[in-house]
Amino acid sequence: IGGHIQFFKLPNINVTASYTDSSDDETSPRDKAQVNTHGSSDFCVKNIKQAEFGRREIEIAEQDMSALISLRKRAQGEKPLAGAKIVGCTHITAQTAVLIETLVALGAQCRWTACNIYSTQNEVAAALAETGVPVFAWKGESEDDFWWCIDRCVNTEGWQANMILDDGGDLTHWVYKKYPSVFKKVRGIVEESVTGVHRLYQLSKAGKLCVPAMNVNDSVTKQKFDNLYCCRESILDGLKRTTDIMFGGKQVVVCGYGEVGKGCCTALKALGAIVCITEIDPICALQACMDGFRVVKLSEVIRQMDVVITCTGNKNVVTREQLDRMKNGCIVCNMGHSNTEIDVASLRSPELTWERVRSQVDHIIWPDGKRVVLLAEGRLLNLSCSTVPTFVLSITATTQALALIELFNAPEGRYKQDVYLLPKKMDEYVASLHLPNFDAHLTELSDEQAKYMGLNKNGPFKPNYYR
């Protein structure tokens, strides 16, 4: 079951407090007969009566997703998705609802299911079902429920999908396995996650990809926001919410000076932490030097550190031996891709005591009383302990919408049975749709200037390899 940074953490701690309580209702949604106010029962959610609360959440989300709203307005006249039948499998949150309702406004029919058994906001699912979108999802599905929901989405009488929007590849996998004939009508797959994209490239390599697929995970805009800009904020947020640490004067080592590491270092330094980094790549190391960070080996500094953060994508970056040498109270956490960066397994040994002091916070206690503070058991800190701003999700959702429009409307032959990156020009379009949020005013090239630069006035402005 897929799942990744962007959506997983949405049902955050603060929010849940204000959600209607449904803990008293133990009946499985599959066993309930529910009808929306329009008489439809083609959906399966926790409680259709929570629709109003969910609607408000969607409205709040819309305020920070004006790019999608603007897309609705610009493209609404021509209904670029008229005729599109989209089956979708994503986290179901207020932000996804804004995406789905945008697709509908642009002419599409949608059926939707959840890509994660925990992440569904029940009230939002209810609100979507109430407006007539067939949604099959609730928070706390069993694995059997999960596949049942996907199946109900795909396998319905008198309706056959011609577009797939997937996040993690499970929906695509199910269709491949159970309903391969569906692909005869499908014009394309839009995939959002690292995992799902990886699966598509494997299919393509194996010659089994039978429709075009768009990799929206690697668009420049999305990458910058998911990594540099988002981590710059979430490292602070994640550390604060879990430990109430004061950043000023803290000695921090950040392992890895890629985009995630750069984001973490910038933020921590700005708030008065004294940051050093480790790197294996001399080019990144030299950048760290120029940016004012000492480049060290972890073992050289481990005894002095107050905080250790991994962002390498590698394994065993923090070893048991290094954990043994940390000082009392040292905080250890992971902002990288995998949960193997810190050798957490090595800490599950009889001589060490684990004490859960808060949600997502464990004290590992050595025989001599030394405590190391481990966050989120070494899993992604910002996935587990902070939230993702709606603005970042807006960039992802807009990219998804544009990819759907592009694939659905592309003339025969533009896309083969392969995996494509979003064209540079559309990447730039996603960015431009978000500029009004900042009241940013773009300069336009004059004809003379465009000619001088050898550029089209409307872009793309940079080569494809530009990052």
Next chain:
Amino acid sequence: IGGHIQFFKLPNINVTASYTDSSDDETSPRDKAQVNTHGSSDFCVKNIKQAEFGRREIEIAEQDMSALISLRKRAQGEKPLAGAKIVGCTHITAQTAVLIETLVALGAQCRWTACNIYSTQNEVAAALAETGVPVFAWKGESEDDFWWCIDRCVNTEGWQANMILDDGGDLTHWVYKKYPSVFKKVRGIVEESVTGVHRLYQLSKAGKLCVPAMNVNDSVTKQKFDNLYCCRESILDGLKRTTDIMFGGKQVVVCGYGEVGKGCCTALKALGAIVCITEIDPICALQACMDGFRVVKLSEVIRQMDVVITCTGNKNVVTREQLDRMKNGCIVCNMGHSNTEIDVASLRSPELTWERVRSQVDHIIWPDGKRVVLLAEGRLLNLSCSTVPTFVLSITATTQALALIELFNAPEGRYKQDVYLLPKKMDEYVASLHLPNFDAHLTELSDEQAKYMGLNKNGPFKPNYYR
């Protein structure tokens, strides 16, 4: 009932989740008979059985309060508080417990009560009571309970206080009113809050202050941490926990460029917000210019702002007319001293709808649908929506401990019946006790250098007016 920034917010949202639930027990502590394991019943807390949990919290707090622990060690041999009988009235939290247990370790006897009816951590109170400190406090006291607790602290047979540690002035007020004769034996009052200090100065002016009092609120170290350094972190934390805002590119106006405003501006700018400020004082305004902030009048920019933050200490800094002109989604909050900076009262009018969307977050909805996001109903944001790092509390607590030692041991005549600031040298000592946390190594003057500078090698190093 007094209360102020530093402690009020301690029982924070995250923490409470992990506390033992006591909601099933509706009996008032005043009606319960409880005995600790040593057979004493001279205390009144919610549930003495929670002592173990509270002890763990205290131990965790100790890790970030090494200055107090170090003070215990340095001064323990001589027991500088031997003979001191301290009656205290403060927030009762793990951090206060570390202070109380330090006072005890230095030879004092203590009786303690809470300065706020909501802020007591029941488990910590239980842990203190278990070790034999007579504590009278629980979370959710009535006003009657509040004064009953104070009275039980002061009025006990066979024990009479000779030192007072107060936070807000209520304890001092009670003693003045009910047991004025106690002051015959009292060697001094240590007061921590703005309100309490203000009351003491009034007493002094009126010639009614009959013992020396130490104003620890205005020590340099404490002020810098409470304002500049603490706000630099808590503005980010408070905004994130309530609104999950992305800071990058946000247009922010900060009203007031004093220490609090400087802290807010530094942090927001560092995370990519575009910050401008308002000021009435040309010297502070010129500093803002030099620091790279545009100085504007609020009305000039109010339409464009994403976030409005007040830190002036003044009233009606944000008026209803300005609230009317804000754009949809604008966030308004207060980091200043008083809750009158934003004219919240003017928003309680029939044409506007209030919608509570999360704890501490209200949407005020205008007839045209525009929403303004008001945080903490205009009260202090960092008091309501973020936590204070233990390190900051450590500085306050250490200052309190040193003030008690100074007043208790001062030779006859050093202090008159007046309000005193902490001597510069002790302020420097508080700072020096916290340097080991940062592994900071102070340079010592050589004899020759001290002579050249006209300084004592052990300080004080700056004149009293130095900030």
Next chain:
Amino acid sequence: IGGHIQFFKLPNINVTASYTDSSDDETSPRDKAQVNTHGSSDFCVKNIKQAEFGRREIEIAEQDMSALISLRKRAQGEKPLAGAKIVGCTHITAQTAVLIETLVALGAQCRWTACNIYSTQNEVAAALAETGVPVFAWKGESEDDFWWCIDRCVNTEGWQANMILDDGGDLTHWVYKKYPSVFKKVRGIVEESVTGVHRLYQLSKAGKLCVPAMNVNDSVTKQKFDNLYCCRESILDGLKRTTDIMFGGKQVVVCGYGEVGKGCCTALKALGAIVCITEIDPICALQACMDGFRVVKLSEVIRQMDVVITCTGNKNVVTREQLDRMKNGCIVCNMGHSNTEIDVASLRSPELTWERVRSQVDHIIWPDGKRVVLLAEGRLLNLSCSTVPTFVLSITATTQALALIELFNAPEGRYKQDVYLLPKKMDEYVASLHLPNFDAHLTELSDEQAKYMGLNKNGPFKPNYYR
């Protein structure tokens, strides 16, 4: 002969290039007969014919000194200096000329001489003389010339000074010694330098100060600009112009974390240097920690440093032993008050070779070939190797003008025979006159707000001790 940061460095390298060459004229100005175009010969400058060139320099300076120009306009109607006869002794530069011509525009008569034998801009002196201000100064005076010029300023028939503007105390000293009776008519002395202010306090202490004196050196606005803001820029400028160093990644230790040190650290860190500091004062040390700088002893880090900067005001902060341990290529310089911070004397020993590689840059070469790069022979770096922005000089000059107006117009009895700081309100006024340069818009208190804060709407807004 006095001299200090602000003006000393004005005749900077870049500027001089464009000056008319007068090296061919070896005649002493004292031996020349010169007459300006109005027929007056009451002046003594290098060459009256350079007046036009000097006028242009004054006009350029006026562009960045709009505060003085604005003061001319605001106060011109009432001529607040009508009747004032000011004798002045300062650096004679384009910026001083703007001050002098402002004083004249406000009604004063002025006679002027130079406070430093090297710093006079001959062309500017000529321009002043041409417009009728009796100026006695040229670049390259002998000491005898220096006192002769002062005497010519003071001792003139039919004119007796009633105000003194001094910079360094030499003029005041001369009047005390030679013409004590002048003080009968003098309403006040305005003194600008640390040295001069020190002398005045000594006179006052000895009961010998017979007129009021205004210490403008310690006004808040001036101090902030001379130290924090000015050093933030000049440390970079001074290092670049002398060594062309790349800041990124350089290891720098700054000795002293007062205002000057804070300015240096901020700038260097911002450009990617890795900065640590040394301190004797625990409060300043704690601030450095919070601002993200490691606090070390010099000896602990001296081997690793690329740059060593002193800003303590103390002596022997960098010792010969530490110089011996520096690595090859280490740059050593001083931004503090005295030239004794680095023990330069110890480097003048036979085993070391000095090599002058550029103006203000010496390589000290150890027997093993190691080179240490010493800037300005340990004198003030920003005095010797960078320039001071006109804007900073504008603040000083405006403060001087206001102090003269205040002392000249003060009602009998407001000022005694003592040394005074500029009243807070006037300090604020200086700041306010400079805000238009930044298009900064000050907010005005409403009556209600002023009352709430207990302030006068026009200031002062802060207590006198506020920094």
Next chain:
Amino acid sequence: IGGHIQFFKLPNINVTASYTDSSDDETSPRDKAQVNTHGSSDFCVKNIKQAEFGRREIEIAEQDMSALISLRKRAQGEKPLAGAKIVGCTHITAQTAVLIETLVALGAQCRWTACNIYSTQNEVAAALAETGVPVFAWKGESEDDFWWCIDRCVNTEGWQANMILDDGGDLTHWVYKKYPSVFKKVRGIVEESVTGVHRLYQLSKAGKLCVPAMNVNDSVTKQKFDNLYCCRESILDGLKRTTDIMFGGKQVVVCGYGEVGKGCCTALKALGAIVCITEIDPICALQACMDGFRVVKLSEVIRQMDVVITCTGNKNVVTREQLDRMKNGCIVCNMGHSNTEIDVASLRSPELTWERVRSQVDHIIWPDGKRVVLLAEGRLLNLSCSTVPTFVLSITATTQALALIELFNAPEGRYKQDVYLLPKKMDEYVASLHLPNFDAHLTELSDEQAKYMGLNKNGPFKPNYYR
């Protein structure tokens, strides 16, 4: 005649002061008979007697070019350039001398000439000639001299080049035109400049490139240093040296937010300027938003700006109409590639007065007296008005040396008759050679980690497209 950022500006103002004066010698070097102390006369420089002074400059440069020195040591045993006969055409400066002497130390024979008629440091050329490197170059060559020198380098009896190191393409052009047969023996061309690389790509496209060529201009390390890191420092340096501006509070607009623009913005913001940017590319514009800069159109803000900086590579970015609307005293300069960014030509019109106030600084005066301050007549500011740190030149020189080694030693067939980028691994090697300057310690992958990441332990660590 080619020429570009890196070397042009080397003979900077400060340095020249300390150079031996040769202005008295008007004889053309071509007409002089000179012999070095070894009896050779195979060179043509200004004055062979200046060799000693030049040697010292080279020694000073060596201190900041330890990467090359280290390369000498690592590769010296094997003499990887044994047999190489290199003809070079670059700026001739102390830094180039370190490169040339490194090539010789690695076994090469070299003949050298200058790529620019103004940039030769005569003393350095003398020092090279003295040690036996045939150098043909002096400061102030005529165009005829220029080509004569190139010819003397290439066309010599008994010696035929087998490698070409070019900077600007003039040498390559000459060989193509005059001695095409030389290419039969040449194993490769290493080209350093944008212009030269452009010519090579054109040759390649036209099928006329008859040997492999290495484009070292676009290596990642070099690009980052030439643009982001170098401009971050040189924008401050260039503005200060020309105008003595105070950065604090200045309103600045930077046109273009590519790497150069990012460097400028970072530095100016850090020193307290208020910076906004213009952009045509929405992705760069969005990055500017996230980094805290307002994105505007130039016309919207032009009236308020204190400084206007162009870094777009485009033409007419600042038009005459915008120059007309600037405020008095506005500073205009260019940090981009071309000198057409500011429409300087439009300012050469009769109604405007030009006044040269300093070297590289013109005041353009409007009829109403308004002055605009134009720097370097719109040419590159950092080329004209600041210096390039030796460290940046070290990166370029090391890249050139490695490219020569690679091409000279590459097995038959690795490189065709095409233009190549430096292999990623060698780019990383250049970076790693510079890490010791910062005492940076690289982490090495364990076997297990390398396998997990799918990387070779020695790199390359990133894909070729990684920036």
